[in-house]
Amino acid sequence: MPVPEVPRILDELRRLVEAESKSGDLPALMACADVLAEVGTDILGGIAPRSLPTPRGPVLQWRFGPGPVRVGLVGHYDTVHPVGSIERIPFRVDGDTAFGPGTFDMKAGLLVMLYAARAMLDQDPGGLDGVVLHCCPDEEVGSPASKVLLQEAVNEGLRAALVYEGAAPGGGIYESRRGGLWLDAVFSGRDAHASRAYEGANALHALVDFAGRMLELAAPEVGTTVTATEAEAGTAINTAPGRARLTVDSRCTTLAEQLRIRDALTTMGSNVAGVTTQVSIIQQVPPFELGRSQPALEVIREGLNLAGVPWPGVASGMGISDANHLSLMGVAVVDGLGPVGGEDHSPAEWVSVSSIVERIELSRICVTALRKAFG
Template identity: 40%
Template sequence: MRDDLAELIEVESPSSDLDALARCADTVAALGTRCTGTAPERVVVADRPHLRWRFGPGPARVVLLGHYDTVWPRGTLARWPFSVDGDRATGPGIVDMKGGLVILFHALAALDDLDGVAVVVNADEEIGSPTSTALIQDTARGAAGALVLEGSSRGRLKVARKGIAHYTVRVTGRASHAGNAPHLGVNAGVEISHQILRIAALGDPQRSTTVTPTDAVCGTTSNTVPGTARVSVDVRSFDAAELRRVDAALRGLEPVLPGAHVELEAGAARPAMPETAAAELFALAQRLSERLTGRAAEGEAVGGGSDGNLTADVGVRTLDGLGAIGGNAHAEGEWIQLSSLPDRAALVSSLVAAIGRSR
């Protein structure tokens, strides 16, 4: 498992680099083929290579989900290579989620019967799965369960995830000379500042709804009244009604400055994964983990989204966070606990077998 992990880490795969993704898809396909004896179907959408394995002639009863794209740009390995120190391994993308892919395929390798199992490993999860959503949902629809191999910061399984919506708010004002004719301009920077304060006020901590203005761009030069500005907005909530409330409020934004224009652009979105979607599988995982390790698995609800949101949205029981135990996802020094790999693989194998027998 350590050798397979090193091989995956050493093939960089940022979401934005199609050539790098194609190379990593080959590596993932080879790993899956070695472990299961079956080559994947390569599903290319908008030049992004997604991989799907389907075992047996009938519909999928158990679907396992993973992704091989990462947030790390090509060249990161030159300064931060895969390395191991005792029980800790580090490298770009190791917990999110190449460690999970190693667990996934070794879990399947331990099973004698894979009939009714399907696997989707996509190339765009880190950017919201825009080209793989249909593939994931079509593969999972009607299954008895979906298992998501995302990593876990404390070993806890993910039993609920917030729904996510991304937006861009654009402001158009009127540029003018900041020294000679500032009064002739309509300052897009001032207008976007008003809008940012309005947007931030839409969050509701009592309902665990967050509305976060993130990256912003304004103007062109230091001596010009800015004529354009924009801000990205990240919205998250466990409650679909809250997501609709915030969406309506954002669509109703009006300019404050005379002559300014405000426009909203909706981006990628994921529905919430409610606790009800995970409840039965989590109870099963608790029983199996206690049998395997003497400790019942713990669960947590989290703000981050995954492709588990997509399977839950089509009515499939979904359990997430079954990947490697580690930390610092999306941050320098990302790491996993190597000894968690075989333990997690044993749990995933047991879950696949139990779910497969449940119908």
């Protein structure tokens, strides 16, 4: 198959975007997986994926050749947009820009994955031996079910991977990403009439004090943030509350920083007499640390140089992706191989159509280079 024509790409992108797939909405995810399997099978000349069931929805995997798994192309088809969003935010194209829920994060990236694989098959029918395409249904919520299947691939020999989240602003690829830590803090005291608050133990006061002290843990100079995200307390305007709750979001660039924040928050305790504090971890995703991508980046840089393709540049990502999990598993991983776009997770989400075509060729060169180096 030659370079795909833009009308075909747009039709396939429209089909994927209109197959809404909010994380956790199992019927929608299963329906989207069916569309993705059909689109992918068509692009790959009749090669169908394996559908691996998980409690969060099916993982689709295309595997090629008899050799052991060595290189992975990783993406996700779930989005943050609830079913029905397409009615309010219909898929549309304006010049070189396609709009719609999930266009940038990351249904256009799925097409880059698939077309890059097809280009390699056309170039050499055996050129994908040892390559796996992995498309999961739960990345937006931390891949709680699908990361087990990534670990299985690593156990089988996966050594290098490309993740197809959208490109960094300006088209760069991601050499690192911050990790995420989410905690739940519950403050337990004793209710009292507000006019006799001394008879109780005010959990809301303990929450406010805790939130103030936790801000002192942030270290912006090294990328460490600590943010209060949800809070609840109180039952009436004239009652000092005996219970309060706070959730905390922390982002860090290194595992050492993440462990520092975790240990500090889980042992911080209460400064208000009579109030106890219990802090539990909701979820922890370690950082994709700077340096973990270097083995793959060096191979990719050399491959692009030999092909005469400009180096896209590198960036550090603020959010989390499957690259975080793969990095922790010891895989040489690079992220941001998807197209240029922006406003992800918002009604204004968009993607550059021409960059989809450009990223297909970029990806083909990257996969070819990684397969030679890690195959």
